Amino acid sequence: MTIEELKAENARLKAEVERLTLQNALATPRHLIASQDIKTLREQIEELKLENSQYEEHHKYGQNVITSLRDEVERLTKAGDAMAADLIGEFGSYNSVYDWNAAKKGGQP
Numbered sequence: 001m002t003i004e005e006l007k008a009e010n011a012r013l014k015a016e017v018e019r020l021t022l023q024n025a026l027a028t029p030r031h032l033i034a035s036q037d038i039k040t041l042r043e044q045i046e047e048l049k050l051e052n053s054q055y056e057e058h059h060k061y062g063q064n065v066i067t068s069l070r071d072e073v074e075r076l077t078k079a080g081d082a083m084a085a086d087l088i089g090e091f092g093s094y095n096s097v098y099d100w101n102a103a104k105k106g107g108q109p
Contacts (some may be wrong), residue, residue, distance in 0.1 A: 077104065080100055080104070081100075083100075084096075084097040084100045084101070
């Protein structure tokens with residue numbers, strides 16, 4: 001190779017290095033952005049998991065309250081039915097018993 005050819009090759013290689021350096025510089029931020037996006041998504045997933053577990057706890061608590069209230073309504077209804085039966089047994093027909101039966105069906109006494 002002649003000196004002129006070496007200079008030309010050297011210039012070509014410098015240009016290639018510059019092109020590749022620029023290409024790498026442009027690619028690196030995209031890689032960092034993608035990495036940051038993944039980190040952000042992972043953080044959001046963890047937040048959603050936490051919110052979901054809190055929702056599940058509240059839901060379970062609500063279900064327990066509902067079950068407890070249903071049990072209490074059933075217990076009080078049975079007590080009311082027993083009192084109504086006692087009133088009928090004691091007095092025969094009694095207005096309070098009619099009112100009780102209407103209230104159980106959702107009607108006003």
